[in-house]
Amino acid sequence: MPDTLALAFQASVARVPNRVALRTPHDDQRLTWAQYGAAVERLAGAFAGLGVRRGDRVALWSHNRPELATAAAAAAHLGAAVVAPYVTAPAAAVAHLLRDSEPRVLAIEAGLEHSLQHIEHAVPRVVALDGARGDLPALSEVDAPARFSFEACWRAVQADDLLAILYTSGTTGAPKGIEWPNHKALMIAENLLGGLHARDGIREVSYLSFAHAFDRSLHWRGSLHATTQTFCAEPSRLHEALLDARPTFLTGPPSVWQGLKARLEATLDKSEQAALDAGIARxxxxxxxxxxxxxxxxxxxxxxGLPARLGLDRVNHAVTAAAPCPLAVHEFMHGLGLPFGEFWGMSEIGVASMTDPGVRDIGTVGRPVPEYEVRIAPRAGPAGEILVRSRLTSRGYRNRPQETAAMFALDGWIRTGDLGTLDDQGRLRIVGRVKELIITTNGHNVAPAPIESQLIDACPLVAQACLVGDGRPHLAMLITLNDPDGAADPATRQTVADALARANTRLDPRERIKRHAILPDRWQPGDELTDTLKLRRQRIATKYAAQITSLYT
Structure with a gap:
């Protein structure tokens, strides 16, 4: 396997020059691999003209679009690491990322220009990713230096040169930059394909932020396997993009699969529902x-015939990760006959475990993938902290030597901060996060994520659920709905209460939810949620302190 993205990319250009590489729905934009290669060469010259050299960083701030992929590949051909803020991130968070990564240049799309006044002090040069805008020169119009040799540049890139700095979501503090060299990033991308044997001719949809490890790995394996990528700029329009692209491979967090499930359920007639019920019963x-x-x-x-309504009729590998996936989603996807699996990993370690095809591993995240060892560090309770060791883990945190040293302190075993168990078949089950444990006044340790998942599983009306009760006599829950207006509807409130009662019957008595509050709000990234849609529990506890107090009075 090639050990730099540039080598992989150039091999794909040479192997399938006429295959479509990048496109948007309805082919409004369309580049073959030969055209993609030419565009990357032009932008590599432009970055070089802006002073970017091997070992530098380049920041890209944009929604998903072909120009973003082209700019990232161009930087990689110079041996520069790509840094990408979330488009939803507040200006202060973007400025922190830029100060921490120290990019030589920031390429920004037109729709984000309004934020420049808050961040341009943190980067020496700003250019427009999609054509000149006002005082911003267009990246594509910057001239390459005299005697610039594109081939000499990409052949000089080394396997251990940084390809990317991925930033954590910042659930408990300032985001940390995780450094991924070329060869490790490519092997992580390859691991995501799991047991998929047909690696040629893969079609994918890029719909998550380029800052997300899911989406970044999609682009890395695109270079490895000459995939065809369809770009969806707005995740809310994913269904439209799927119908157009008909992907063969799709990854996404549970919320994406829940949305697709709800969309299909709304279209079913009685005979179709009966067939699906029979599939789920199996x-x-x-x-x-x-x-x-x-x-x-x-x-x-x-x-x-049902998967075609979602654009999933050609999928031969579907994967979820990033958060606990409700059992109902697994049952639904397998009931349809889709090859649906789950993997577990972290931005710091890559993909460490993955389920086998079929239904036997449902409820777990499977077994360790090749090159990874997993063990459980004992602690109070049935679950312990998950430790991982592999030669493929990241280099560590940028500008944080003490935290990097601590990460590898246990003879190479990395403390993941996740709680889990290993069964007698070597399958890993995720229970929660060490830092998220709730300790009630009776001393009982509770991992909130599985309990929250029980309610979301039992009630499709629920968008988010946040368990509370640290230092309290019992557990309670804050709930938001997919339709916030339903918070005032008595029938909706009763439906949620009934679902909560059903969920409680499946819980240990000490873990049952005594009271709950349905909030008339929609939780948003950058506020109650991270940009990867994880709960910001401390922020929620502060913002809804009055409501939480009322649940204990």
């Missing part, structure tokens, strides 16, 4: 080690 039987009832020929035909 999944449940297999999970319970019972013989599943055979589907009729008509039910098979019906189920075979």
């Amino acid at each position: 999944v449940r039987a297999l999970l319970a080690d019972r013989p599943p009832r055979a589907l009729s020929a008509q039910q098979k035909r019906t189920l075979a």
Whole structure:
């Protein structure tokens, strides 16, 4: 396997020059691999003209678009690491990222120009990613230096040169920059393909922020396998992009799969629902080690036609990660017949475990992938902290030598901060986060994520659930709805209460939710949520302190 992105990219250009590499829905924009290669060469010259050299950093701030991928690949051909803020990040967070990474240049899309006054002091040079705008010169119009040799530059890039600095979501403090060299990043991207054997001709949709490890790895494996990527600038329009692109591979956090599930459920007639119910019943039987009832020929035909409504009829590998995935989502996707799996990893370590095809691993995140060791460090309770060791883990945190040293302090074993268990088949089950543990006044340690997932699983009306109760006599929950207006509707409130009662029956008595509050709010990235849609628990506890207090009076 090539050990730099530039080598992988150039091999793909040479192998399939006429294959479509980058496109937008309906082919409004479309580049073959040969055209992609030429565009990368032009932008590499432009970055060099701006003073970018091997070992530098380049910052890219943009929604998903072909120009973003082209600029990132161009920087990689110079041996420069790419840094990408979230487009939803507040200006202060972007300025922190720029100060920490010290990029030579920031390339920004037109729609984000209004934020420049708050961040331009943190970077020496700013250019427009998508054409000149006012005082901003266009990146594509910058001339390459005299005697610039594109080939000499990309052949000089080394496997250990940084390819990217990925920043954590900042759930408990300032985001930390995680350094990924070329060869490790490419191996991580390859691991994401799991057991997929048909690696040629992969079609994917890029819809998450380029700052997200999911999306970045999509671009890395694009260079490895000459994939075709369709760009979806707004995640809210993912369904439209899927119908257009018909991907063969799709990754996404559970919220994406929940949204697709709800969209399809809303279209089903009685016979289709009956066929899906039969498919889900088979999944449940297999999970319970019972013989599943055979589907009729008509039910098979019906189920075979349903994924096309989501644009998933050609998917041969579908994966979720980043948060606990509700059981109902697994049952639904497998009931449809989709090859749906789950993996676990972190920005610091890459993908460490992945489920096998089929339903047997549902409820776990599978077994360690090749090159990774996983063990559990004992602590109070049935779960312990998950430790990981591998030669493929990241280099560590940028500008944080003490935290980097601490990360590798246990003879190379990395403390992940996640709680989990290993079963007798070597499968890993995630329980929660060490820092998120709630300790009630009776001394009981509670991991909130599995309990929150129980409610979301039981009630499709619920958008987010946040368990509270640290230092309190019992547990309570703050709840938001997919339709915030429903918070005032008695019928909706009763539906949520009934779902909560059902969820409680599946919980240990000490983990049951005694009271709850339904909030008329929609939690947003940058406020109650991180940019990767994780709960900012401290922020929520502060913002809703009065509501939490009322649950204990």
